Amino acid sequence: MAIEKSISPQSGDVILMVGTVKGMFIFQSDRARRDFRIAGPYFKGMEVFSTAYLPDQKSPRILIGNKSQHWGSTVSWSDDFGASWHEPAEGNVKFPAASGLTLNSIWALEPAPLVGANVVFAGLDPAALYRSDDRGETFRPNEALLNHAERPFWMPGFGGLCLHTVMPHPQDPKRMMIGISSAGTYRTDDGGESWTRRNTGIRMDEAGPPHAPHFRPQCAHKMRYDAKNPARIYLQNHPGYYRSDDGGDTWVDIRNNLPSEFGFPMVAHPSRADTAYVIPLTGDNFRVPIEGAARVWRTRDAGESWTPLGKGLPDHDAYFSVLRDAFIADTLDPMGLYFGTRGGTLFASSDEGESWRSIADWLPAVLCVKAAVIS
């Protein structure tokens, strides 16, 4: 497959934005999703932790959170599907001097059209939430979270102290859930003026830090809203699978017949209720497919039972991780699913996970995958 400089998608095409440890790639296919073209790499040598697609009919935009190990992190953007990129001269995501913090990486970029047509939120390491009102060109911090009373109790995981999940509520512009490793899930009901930890019902294996033993951190890995009921949220955390039916107030264990507690990503079906997908891995530090057999597990009853899907995936000798942002669904019918591995393979399914194939084998380690259908 020849690598091109940029893509020229038509209405109805699917694009995949794939962030890796060595830059970003864009894949394009028509809605059949049989053949993908690849363009890139963009920002060669940089880690791309996050991407987003802003679907404006006049000028759709691709955002990326790119990090140079030498020169730091910025949000950059392309308004022509990768043909050219805007890299801000001065940092567009910066911590105020009084915070004592300095930006490490940009873990999440999430448009919030219900909050505002041009609004994009960024989740950062160290854990903070920033907001843009100009489609990702400039950002400012959410002060309530930056100065949260529990911040001194938050502890970094292997990936850092990252705010990795940003979930604007699909119906209420004042409400939002966020996930922080390792602190837990927090929710605002007042447009970001205040944030309350929402970990009730989640098993805590670890005590809090020595200076705050009462604080029980939870290493949330990924959360998703149910397609039909935003009060229902699915959560993959470090040691388990959970569901909330009350907007995050309380959680119930939905591991049931899953083979492991550990995994990183969680994907909810974009249009079918009670349907979600996970990729269980061997825990704790090995973090590879169980018995070397790669499987995606699906529930169609909100986690009461799970079914393994593996046709086309490796049945043995698969020793890769799939990171929390490297698994995504598109919005076509039938839905497409995509996941990238730390071994550099990008797997795709165009039949809702029933069958899989590799569409790229030798990418750098994949950090994130986002999908968009061009309108």
Add this chain to the structure above:
Amino acid sequence: MRFHLPSALRKWAGDREIVEMSFPLDLRMTIVEAIELLGREHPGIRQRVLDDQGSIRRHVNVFVDGENVRFAQGDATQVTHASEVRIYPAMSGGTPNPRPLPVREGEKEGRE
């Protein structure tokens, strides 16, 4: 004062390797203050060399008159109007634009 820029930073200074700035003969300032001034003249350099707290980034090495500031007074290392400042990304090198691979037997010239 002369600043020697690595290739990755030159696009923020009109593609120049060396940027010269004039200061009074009795100048006394820290290397961080000097980089702040350089960044004012050439937006894009400051944030790539200094972090959000105004410290030299962890993987950037800055030499003043041949000495790595990490082994001097760090961010507080003094510079003068005549200082030579060299900025390097840590452990960098190699060939960012390597030669094309030779065409293999049976393969068409002008590969994509």
